[in-house]
Amino acid sequence: MASSLISGCHVMSDLLTIREKGVLFTLLGPQCKLIKTTVAQVLVAKETKGKSPGWSRLGCGAVCLIEDESIHTHILRLYCVKRAKLLWEQELYIPFKYTATRKFFHTFPADGHQIGLNFANETEAEEFHLAVEAVQRNQEKITWMSEITCAEKKNKSTSYPPDSGSKPLDHFDRKQHFLMDAPSTTVTPTSSSDLDSTMRRLLMQSRLTMEDLKDKEIGEAVDCIINQFGGLKAVQRELKKIGGLLEKCRKW
Numbered sequence: 001m002a003s004s005l006i007s008g009c010h011v012m013s014d015l016l017t018i019r020e021k022g023v024l025f026t027l028l029g030p031q032c033k034l035i036k037t038t039v040a041q042v043l044v045a046k047e048t049k050g051k052s053p054g055w056s057r058l059g060c061g062a063v064c065l066i067e068d069e070s071i072h073t074h075i076l077r078l079y080c081v082k083r084a085k086l087l088w089e090q091e092l093y094i095p096f097k098y099t100a101t102r103k104f105f106h107t108f109p110a111d112g113h114q115i116g117l118n119f120a121n122e123t124e125a126e127e128f129h130l131a132v133e134a135v136q137r138n139q140e141k142i143t144w145m146s147e148i149t150c151a152e153k154k155n156k157s158t159s160y161p162p163d164s165g166s167k168p169l170d171h172f173d174r175k176q177h178f179l180m181d182a183p184s185t186t187v188t189p190t191s192s193s194d195l196d197s198t199m200r201r202l203l204m205q206s207r208l209t210m211e212d213l214k215d216k217e218i219g220e221a222v223d224c225i226i227n228q229f230g231g232l233k234a235v236q237r238e239l240k241k242i243g244g245l246l247e248k249c250r251k252w
Contacts, residue, residue, distance in 0.1 A: 010127075011034055011035065011036060012034075012037050013037045013038045013039050013062065013121075013124055014121075014124075015038075015039040015120055015121060015124070016037070016039065016062060016081065020062070020081040020082075023081045023084050024062055024079060024081055026084070027079055027084060027085075027086065028064075029068065029070070031068060031069040032066050032067070032069070032070075033066065033067040033069060034064060034065075034066055035064075035065040035067060035074075035131055035135065036064070036127065036128055036131040037062055037063070037064045037065075038062070038063050038120075038121070038124040038125070038127075038128045039062060039063070039121070039124070040060070040063045040117045040118055040119045040120060040125075041057055041059070041060045041117070041118040042057070042058040042059050042060070042063065042078045042087075042115065042116070042117060042118075043056065043058065043115070043116035043118060044056055044058050044114070044115055044116070045113055045114040045115075046113055053114075055116060058078070058087065058088050059078050059087040059088060061078055061079050061080040061081060061082075061087060062079045062080075062081050063076065063077070063078050063117060063128070064077045064078075064079065065128065065131050065132060065135065067135075073091055073092070074091070074092040074135050074139070075089050075091050075092065076089065076090045076091075076092065077089040077090075090110050090111075090115065092132070092135060092136070092139070094139050094140070094143060095140075096108065096132075096136060096139075097109060098132050098133070098136070100125070100126075100129045103122045103125060103126065104118065104119045104121075104122050104125050105117065105118055105119070105125075106119075106128075106129060
């Protein structure tokens, strides 16, 4: 569970006893990874009417830098190991402005007021500062990579497909466009002598008479339908099997 981001840096503070370290581990959640622990006072600067801002103590104990893997974030926590109790916590949001104003005193803004850490040991204070900076760099890197990934996905979703060599529809010649929409099969006018008795009955059931077929436009329409289904012979073969062209002619 314990893991330090700084090479050669102890996760646990040397100021804690073995018993206190054991208590601290029991206070951590099962998905919390301990990055760095130190001993410090946590102070808060609050404004009072008619007075300049002053520091007041929130608590004193083991200050821990933790990665909570259950919510994918980093948190500062203050534990009282004597009472085995969590006293305070603060998420390391982005951007998190952590400043070492003194070797033993660090500050950062949180929830409308300023927080101060007053360390018991200057060496641990420096190591804690380095650990927080390492977390910040990792957070910024992850955010930057996430933004790039989102931008790439957005570009892919709005980009046009590869050029196939075809002109855009807006550039089509109107005459050429209509020619492309025309049926590819050649229409050959159907005479009444080409139709067998089955086809004649079908056309009559579709309310088409032999006189109608002599009309040029009606005859061409019937020819188009027949050609779409593979030609007259194909239609006649199909009619002998299922007799199903009647409904298609009516829908058309």
